Amino acid sequence: MHKFTHYRLCPHSRSVRLTLAELGIEVSQAEERPWEWRNSFLALNPAGDLPVLELAGGPILCGAYATLEYLAEERRWSSPQGRGLALMPNNTEDRAEVRRLVDWFGRKLDREATREALIEKVYGREQHQGHTPEVATMRAIRSNLRYHLSYLSYLADQRKWLAGDDFSIADLVAAAHFSVLDYLGEVAWEDYPVAKGWYARLKSRPSFRSLLADRIPGTPPPLHYTDLDF
Amino acid sequence: MHKFTHYRLCPHSRSVRLTLAELGIEVSQAEERPWEWRNSFLALNPAGDLPVLELAGGPILCGAYATLEYLAEERRWSSPQGRGLALMPNNTEDRAEVRRLVDWFGRKLDREATREALIEKVYGREQHQGHTPEVATMRAIRSNLRYHLSYLSYLADQRKWLAGDDFSIADLVAAAHFSVLDYLGEVAWEDYPVAKGWYARLKSRPSFRSLLADRIPGTPPPLHYTDLDF
Numbered sequence: 001m002h003k004f005t006h007y008r009l010c011p012h013s014r015s016v017r018l019t020l021a022e023l024g025i026e027v028s029q030a031e032e033r034p035w036e037w038r039n040s041f042l043a044l045n046p047a048g049d050l051p052v053l054e055l056a057g058g059p060i061l062c063g064a065y066a067t068l069e070y071l072a073e074e075r076r077w078s079s080p081q082g083r084g085l086a087l088m089p090n091n092t093e094d095r096a097e098v099r100r101l102v103d104w105f106g107r108k109l110d111r112e113a114t115r116e117a118l119i120e121k122v123y124g125r126e127q128h129q130g131h132t133p134e135v136a137t138m139r140a141i142r143s144n145l146r147y148h149l150s151y152l153s154y155l156a157d158q159r160k161w162l163a164g165d166d167f168s169i170a171d172l173v174a175a176a177h178f179s180v181l182d183y184l185g186e187v188a189w190e191d192y193p194v195a196k197g198w199y200a201r202l203k204s205r206p207s208f209r210s211l212l213a214d215r216i217p218g219t220p221p222p223l224h225y226t227d228l229d230f
Numbered sequence: 231m232h233k234f235t236h237y238r239l240c241p242h243s244r245s246v247r248l249t250l251a252e253l254g255i256e257v258s259q260a261e262e263r264p265w266e267w268r269n270s271f272l273a274l275n276p277a278g279d280l281p282v283l284e285l286a287g288g289p290i291l292c293g294a295y296a297t298l299e300y301l302a303e304e305r306r307w308s309s310p311q312g313r314g315l316a317l318m319p320n321n322t323e324d325r326a327e328v329r330r331l332v333d334w335f336g337r338k339l340d341r342e343a344t345r346e347a348l349i350e351k352v353y354g355r356e357q358h359q360g361h362t363p364e365v366a367t368m369r370a371i372r373s374n375l376r377y378h379l380s381y382l383s384y385l386a387d388q389r390k391w392l393a394g395d396d397f398s399i400a401d402l403v404a405a406a407h408f409s410v411l412d413y414l415g416e417v418a419w420e421d422y423p424v425a426k427g428w429y430a431r432l433k434s435r436p437s438f439r440s441l442l443a444d445r446i447p448g449t450p451p452p453l454h455y456t457d458l459d460f
Binding site: 063065069103104 | 277291297300323327330332334341381
C-alpha cells in the first residue's frame, strides 16, 4: 500500500490528503511533527517538507507541488475518459490559470497567513511551553487574510469554481489552507458570504470528512469548524 | 511581440528570463520594482508577484510556477522532436524529480536565503535611505546557504545535471537563484568546487549573458560575477 507522511494541520499535507481522497487512492498514514526535524524524516525528504507520498512500487513524491502535479498527470493519463474527476483542465491555457491559483493559495496565502498562524498558534507552543502568539504578528496575519478572503470572494462570485467552470486542484489547495485557518478560528466567514458559500460546498464533499475529524490536543477548533451549515 | 515584466535581480524573473532565452523566445521587457506595489502592476497581477509574461494573442502568465510549466508544456507539444531542448523530461516520474528540485531551489532556497538577502541588501535600501543589512539575519542566511550549497554539490556530484542525465528547468531555477546570491557576494564558491563546476557550466550558456550584464546602481557585484573562469 502507498504510504503517506503528513501532519494533520499542515496545509500542504491537507491539499494532498484531499486530492488522494477525491481520487479514491487509499494510503497508510504516518504522522510527522514538522517542528522536530527528525533525522529519519530528513533521510526520506532532505528538504524537510511535508507531505511525502511513497507510492507502492513507484517513486517517492516530496512536497505538494511535485505530488499534486504527479497525481493530476497520472490520473489524466490513466483514465482520460475515466471515472470522472480531472484535477487539471485539458488545455494549456486553462492549466496556467489553475497553477496561478495554486500558487496564490499554496504559496502566497501560506507565506502571508497560514504558515505564520500555525507557527504562532501551534508549532510555537509545541516547541516552547508557555509560548503565546505574538500580538503584532497575529494582527498582520488577520489583515493579510482579509485581502485573501476578498480575492476568494471575487473568484467565487465570478466563476463556478475558483479556476473556471470546472473543479480543479486550485479549489482543493485553497480549501486546504482555509481549513487550517478555520481550525485556528481565524476566518471571519460572516463578512465574506460568497467565499463562505464556496467553502461550504467544499466542506460538504466526502473528501473533507477526515480533515473535519482532526484534533490537536490543547487547541480545539471553534464550534463551527465541523458544522456543514456554519 | 510578447511582453515580459520583471525585476532584474528577482530570482523568479531570472528563472523565466533564462528559460525564454534557452527557448529562443524574444520578448519586450518592462521593469517593475517589486517593493513599490504600484496599482497598475497589481491590476496586471493581483498577487503582486514577478514575473508576468503577456503572450501576444495568448494568455497572461503570472509567476514563475505557472509560466515555467506553460513554457515547458508548449515547447514539448509544439515540437516533440524539435529544435532540441526539452525543459521537462518525458515521463511522469522524472518530471516529479524535476519539480521536487524546482520546489527546492525556487521555494525553499528562496525562503531561506534569496528572498531575505534581497530584502536586506537591495529592497530595504531602496525603501529606506540609510538602511543597513541586519547582522543576525545575514548570519542566518549564510548558515542556511551552506546547507543548500552542500545539497547542490551532492546533486552535481551524483548526476550530469541536477535532476538526472538531462538538462531541465531545475538547472535553470537553481542557477537563477544562485546568480542573485552571487551578485550579492554571498556564495562561497571556493568551499564548494563541485557546485562551482555546475554553476560555471550554466554561466557559460548564451542564455546567461543578459543576467551577467545586469547592474543595480549603488550595489555593484563582486568582480568574479561576470567572470566565466571564476
